[in-house]
Amino acid sequence: xxxxxxxxxxxxxxxxxxxxxxxxxxxxxxxEGVINTLTGTNFIGDASxxxxxxxxxxxxxxxxxxxxxxxxxxxxxxxxxxDNIQQQLLNTVDPQxxxxxxxxxxxxAGGAAAAVTSGAAAAAQAxxxxxxxxAVTSGAxxxxxxxxxxxN
Numbered sequence: 280x281x282x283x284x285x286x287x288x289x290x291x292x293x294x295x296x297x298x299x300x301x302x303x304x305x306x307x308x309x310x311e312g313v314i315n316t317l318t319g320t321n322f323i324g325d326a327s328x329x330x331x332x333x334x335x336x337x338x339x340x341x342x343x344x345x346x347x348x349x350x351x352x353x354x355x356x357x358x359x360x361x362d363n364i365q366q367q368l369l370n371t372v373d374p375q376x377x378x379x380x381x382x383x384x385x386x387x388a389g390g391a392a393a394a395v396t397s398g399a400a401a402a403a404q405a406x407x408x409x410x411x412x413x414a415v416t417s418g419a420x421x422x423x424x425x426x427x428x429x430x431n
Contacts, residue, residue: 289365296354296361300347307342 282288318331347354 284364284369286365286369289361289369293358293361296358300354303342303347307339310342311339 314331314334318327322330344350344352346352349355
């Protein structure tokens, strides 16, 4: 079964990422309260200080920097990919293909391939830091060229 990708679906996915971030923030605040209570009154000394240092230097960054921060976290990368899908494929390629379909013989294949290529490269860079951009880009160009060849 297939689903047609729409801007509404992409917006719903981005909203789900926001819900995820809010949930992680809330759980992190609860956990921080427990750690502060535990290390503040009931558990004192070097072991307590070490436990709090471990939480502050290892656990907290893993929860915030890697999962939910605005920079290069998992949630930021997912939102960047969703933005690229929406902008490059839904807002650029689809209208160009629509124009091409409405005006047979007037080719916009180069523009469609370029949009698919740049969208795929940006998505790959968001996930891999650029390592797979070339492979994804060449695959996207081939797919766009094949699609446009079939239309023309």
